Amino acid sequence: MLGRPRRLGGDAVPDVRTSSDQVAPSIKYEFTMKNILPMLFVALSALVAPQAEAIEISMERGNATSIIRVTGPIENGDAERFKAYWNENAYDSWNFIVSLDSPGGSLIDGIEIGRFLRKVGADTVVKRYSPTVPGRFSDELPGAECYSACALAFMGGVERDVPDTGRIGFHQFYGGGASTTAEAMERTQYIAAMVANYLRDMGAKVELFEIMSLKSPEDMFVPTRDEIAALGIVPSTSFHGFRLMPKDGLIVATATNERNPNMLEKVYEIETFCWKTIPIINLYASSPEQGLSQDQTTWVAEGGGFQIETELGTFDHGIERIRLYSSTRLLASLILDARVARALGSGNAWVRVKGGSTASGVFMTGEITAPPGGDPAIMASFRECI
Numbered sequence: 001m002l003g004r005p006r007r008l009g010g011d012a013v014p015d016v017r018t019s020s021d022q023v024a025p026s027i028k029y030e031f032t033m034k035n036i037l038p039m040l041f042v043a044l045s046a047l048v049a050p051q052a053e054a055i056e057i058s059m060e061r062g063n064a065t066s067i068i069r070v071t072g073p074i075e076n077g078d079a080e081r082f083k084a085y086w087n088e089n090a091y092d093s094w095n096f097i098v099s100l101d102s103p104g105g106s107l108i109d110g111i112e113i114g115r116f117l118r119k120v121g122a123d124t125v126v127k128r129y130s131p132t133v134p135g136r137f138s139d140e141l142p143g144a145e146c147y148s149a150c151a152l153a154f155m156g157g158v159e160r161d162v163p164d165t166g167r168i169g170f171h172q173f174y175g176g177g178a179s180t181t182a183e184a185m186e187r188t189q190y191i192a193a194m195v196a197n198y199l200r201d202m203g204a205k206v207e208l209f210e211i212m213s214l215k216s217p218e219d220m221f222v223p224t225r226d227e228i229a230a231l232g233i234v235p236s237t238s239f240h241g242f243r244l245m246p247k248d249g250l251i252v253a254t255a256t257n258e259r260n261p262n263m264l265e266k267v268y269e270i271e272t273f274c275w276k277t278i279p280i281i282n283l284y285a286s287s288p289e290q291g292l293s294q295d296q297t298t299w300v301a302e303g304g305g306f307q308i309e310t311e312l313g314t315f316d317h318g319i320e321r322i323r324l325y326s327s328t329r330l331l332a333s334l335i336l337d338a339r340v341a342r343a344l345g346s347g348n349a350w351v352r353v354k355g356g357s358t359a360s361g362v363f364m365t366g367e368i369t370a371p372p373g374g375d376p377a378i379m380a381s382f383r384e385c386i
Contacts, residue, residue, distance in 0.1 A: 057085045066093040074105035074149045079112035099127040104148025114156025124157025126166035155202040160234045169220040170212035204232040238369040239270050242377035253381035265363045274385040279341035281334040296362045297324040303355015311347040315340045338386040345379035
């Protein structure tokens with residue numbers, strides 16, 4: 001029967017559910033806007049080199065989606081200019097995309113623009129366009145750049161994209177303009193606090209702040225395609241950045257992705273570990289209410305198992321290597337062998353439980369994005385198995 005242990009090589013498939021569904025909390029920066037804003041505005045003049053002109057804002061209006069183009073350096077007061085432009089022009093479209101092509105400028109205005117974009121639900125993209133010609137759409141051009149304060153504004157987009165034709169760059173900010181070294185250090189700490197809080201609120205990985213804090217404006221951090229995804233600069237539906245943590249006497253590797261589940265897709269968390277020399281993958285929903293019903297476990301079981309697609313090959317497994325659960329956050333336990341476990345940890349991969357379909361009302365899939373050489377946390381979680 002479904003929901004009970006199935007047999008694997010003469011032995012019962014273990015009940016490998018774990019009692020704790022908590023994952024390790026992420027690092028939080030204990031600063032508040034109330035504390036840091038006064039110091040930031042005192043230091044504002046030291047944050048931005050004088051610019052020749054402010055940003056230019058224009059719109060290409062479409063039926064469903066309209067594009068608001070922002071180009072040029074970001075000056076003091078540009079956040080208010082952008083808000084006023086938005087309030088006057090952002091209508092008659094379902095979706096608004098803000099394209100950015102700017103060398104940066106005012107830190108405060110970049111963050112303020114970003115927070116406003118998140119508030120109004122706009123998307124962002126790093127793109128450059130040909131000059132506007134009345135009566136025709138502009139052409140996309142290569143060479144778009146979004147650096148420094150522009151990159152912070154970009155992070156405010158709900159959906160964010162950096163195409164191959166564009167570049168985005170981050171660097172540290174300084175609290176210059178102080179009369180003493182101690183004052184400069186204090187201002188820099190307040191600035192760092194503001195940037196760290198903002199990036200966390202926008203969904204970036206804490207590692208992005210750590211990396212940019214080591215980069216001067218002359219040594220800009222321009223992330224690669226893999227780094228853009230791994231650091232949360234653009235939203236990703238893949239599972240990455242697995243963390244090792246103790247759980248019920250085991251060491252597990254776990255990653256969550258709130259963007260993966262949708263109306264049909266169930267998987268919110270992927271967990272890997274070794275149970276009595278057997279490599280296991282546990283798939284979780286975001287809550288028990290989002291888990292499988294008894295009927296759904298029946299439909300999924302009729303699909304006949306699961307598939308692991310890796311850079312080293314694709315491996316199919318029958319229903320005897322899967323256990324399904326109903327009315328709980330734990331969706332399924334997938335039983336691997338050592339060869340598949342090594343392949344899974346060695347690079348990018350897809351995990352697919354067969355049997356999901358629109359008719360059944362459920363999918364259980366997850367894409368795993370690994371750094372070059374594979375995911376060290378996944379490999380460590382399988383260490384006793386391989």
